Amino acid sequence: MKYFLFVLLMGFSALTFAVEEAQTFDNAQQAQLFKELSLELRCPKCQNQNIADSNAVVAKDLRDKVIELVKLNKSKDFIVEYMIDRYGYFVHYKPPVTASTLVLWVVPILFVLFGFGSVIFRQKKSAVEQEWSEKDEAQLTKLISKYQDSSSQMKQESGQ
Amino acid sequence: MSGENKNSKLMFAVPLIIFFLLCIFLFKGLFSNPRELQTGRLGQEMPAFNLPDLMQENKNWSEKDLLGKVYLINVWGTWCPTCLVELPYLTKLRERGVEIIGLYLEQGYDPDFDGEFNIQALRDEVSQMLARTGNPYQYNIFDLNRSLAFDLGVSGAPETFLVDSKGVILLHHTGDLNERTWRAKFAPKFTELKEVKL
């Protein structure tokens, strides 16, 4: 009897969790993939919105297609390429890596290298500028001996 | 030493040069439309499809029907105000010998919510509209679920595709087709293909 009541109770409590999800996927990975893609794909008709956000008809079509492909267990790359085949690179918020877009990565790296390099270059330059030549050495020796002579002379004169 | 000075002077001019280049692009950007998109299928063959004719019962069209001649495929709908403005010009193009096939894009129908689609009401609406503006279309393909539109990368209406005799998509124009855009984009391609005497 206790067991029966228990099972009945469990059955009833399960009803309170029967809230319908807006989307139904087979597993958590699919739900996650859909979420990621809906943030990464761009609505072709909107003022810079992703398809998750937009109410446009074409955005809804894209979302529906993504759901369809996700449920078929297609990979992220496959789905993105599927969309690009139809709507062009515009539809993906990640730029393709082509000769013309390489500048996006190359220029910042060059800038950083140049920036670091200029500091190191400055260090070398200031080190070089302070180079000591032979002529300077000779002049210094002359000055030191002159001072030593004059100071020893002063010592003699003050009677030490 | 003077060489070094020249180098450093040149260095200080680099920001100016870069800025100047930037201004050129910003200036050109003022005259281009950032919303204009191109299909990803440019240069490729038409995708496969099997869709019913809009006005005739029991008549279907496929991509094979587009082979052999140069066509314009015009995406439109009665709900689209710009299409209404475009229709008279398309009719004129038909009179000049350009063959245009309509791809009717249905926007309002949601299979989850609405019932059976009322095709007759739509046919009446289309007949009425084309009676006013003239009929530029050889025939109309009815894309209820926007499947062909999706495969073509269509995001709204009006849009026009130029397809050659081998079924290859040569051009995709978003926005209405008028004399200016015809002369700028389509006419040169037509002359190239030497298919139609204009």
Add this chain to the structure above:
Amino acid sequence: MIPELGYISLTIALGLSILLCIYPLWGAYTNNLRLMRAAPALAIGQCVFVFISYAALVYASLTDDFTLVYVASNSSSSLPWYYKITSTWGGHEGAMLLWVVMQAGWTALVSISSKSLPWPLRARVLGVLGFLGVGFMFYTLLMSSPFESLLPYYPVEGHDLNPLLQDPGMIIHPPLLYMGYVGLSVSFSFAIAALLTGKLDNTWAKWSRPWTISAWLFLTLGIALGSWWAYSELGWGGWWFWDPVENASLMPWLIATALLHSLAATEKRGVFKSWTVLLAIAGFSFSLLGTFIVRSGVLVSVHAFTTDPGRGMFILGFLAIVVGGSLALYAMRASAVSSPGRYRLFSREVALWLNNILLCVATLIVLLGTLLPLVHKELGMGSISIGEPFFNEMFSYLLVPFAFALGVAPLLRWKQNKFNALKNKLLLIGLLSIVITASWLYSSYDVVSSMTFIAVLLAVWVTISTIFDVVERATKQTSLIVGLKQFTNSYWAMVSGHFGFACVVMSVALTSAYSVERDVRMMPGETVTLNEYVYRFDGIKEIVGANYTGHAAMVSIHKEGEKVTKLYAEKRLYNVGMQFMTEAAIDASLGRDLYVALGEQLNNGAWALRIYHKPYIRWMWLGGLIMSFAGLLILLDKRYRGTSKVPQKHKDSNNASQPVASGEVS
């Protein structure tokens, strides 16, 4: 009558600005003191008339004067009065007038506070500011006047302010941002004046700093507020979208941050002079570029004001003259500037240089990402999109060296350091940071990705390092409490600024990794559980507001049986524009935000609801506030208070012993 007054007033202001631009600059060039002395009066004069002009627009808006195109398009009689004032900057024309107001205001402020500047420099600064004012006033009067009339036929009712903008955020966000953008024009003017005068000495750096910091302060507040507002208002839990208009505000901010660090080095050590000048020019240039992007229609954005190529041309022309001219001047004069300071590779100077390089690279990345689609298309290579994935990836790469250096830098001394002395301190801080981060993250979460760990570790690293430095300096010669009291405002500002940054990094990392979202359809009475919080949908209530009607979903939230709160997530229909708006309901606390947004009503009586759990997200904007507080602290520093008094005080206290542990950083 009043609108005409506004228009005439603006025209007078333009006239005064033209004089302000010509007289002082010519006077400085020909060494004519009388011409130079005209500058302050002209500056104040143009400010007064601009204020009158703006007051006229506000008056027109408050009295529902629909004979004006602008008021008819952006306001309505049912709008609450505070939103009527807000509507004066809700549309393009009014926003331009607001910019002019800011420009005139800052010019007048500089004029009043620059009495101790030598005349040639002072005249030139005001002259350049006058030139900028001329450009903006000309543009406003000619191409985007809010005083355009609809007479003789005008509507009885206005189109109403866009419901999205009927929010407290709209009251503060644009003014804050504009204060920042225009404030950068002051640093710009100082740099140009210094280049024109040919003297890039300590005076210039010393004078530039407080103005730069004020502008930076406003920008920081403006951006933080914008992010918070988007989060609260838009209903999808996002707080930054890398939209072109957002990027347009981020770029000047990054440059301004680099500038205020560079100015510190220039003022204290005389290094990086020509670089600092370039940054000062760049700061305002990016403000102008931002204005261009937002108003020209060149890029697609949800925030974009207007898409009119004619207006865009004017702004581009102005941009070309101002930026092109200043860069040309820079190219000609900057090579004559030398920075005599010497420093070793392992010194605070180099650390600040690193800071600048990384901040400028960040700016470059944002610039490239924003403008490359345009360039790509113009070159005929088709359309591409550059958005969140790209920017997030690049910024997470940048964060690592930047935050690492941030932790090391305060411990570095100027000119040179011994690595061995520092090595042990750094190792200790590093170890502490790893232990704290690991114990925090692994005890709170099941799965910790390496990216999240590194980001939080960096935030903790910066914090621990800052605390370490505070303790070390305070206890160098006295006890901790006494030592802390002796710190200057500028030192506390550094502590505050860096700590604020660490808060932002921590919050972004944790909220990005551990936010949970559920998209559900609920009937009244049903519950949903998210991360140990139980959300119960209690039902729908009809709501009526000042200029809207709609529905509110009542959602009560419980945790472990105890009631946490009751939220009202609204969906409003605004009467005039017939536009729908979701007002998300948020229960905020330091540890997490509980966020509910109401969606569509469904056929069977159920409603769509979006529920989010966002951990630590408040720390992001708190971090922004803490950083802004840093700016305020520097401005309140003794040296900027009562400049006429301070020299005397110094004369007296020169003989008294100075506190050693003052930790002079900036």
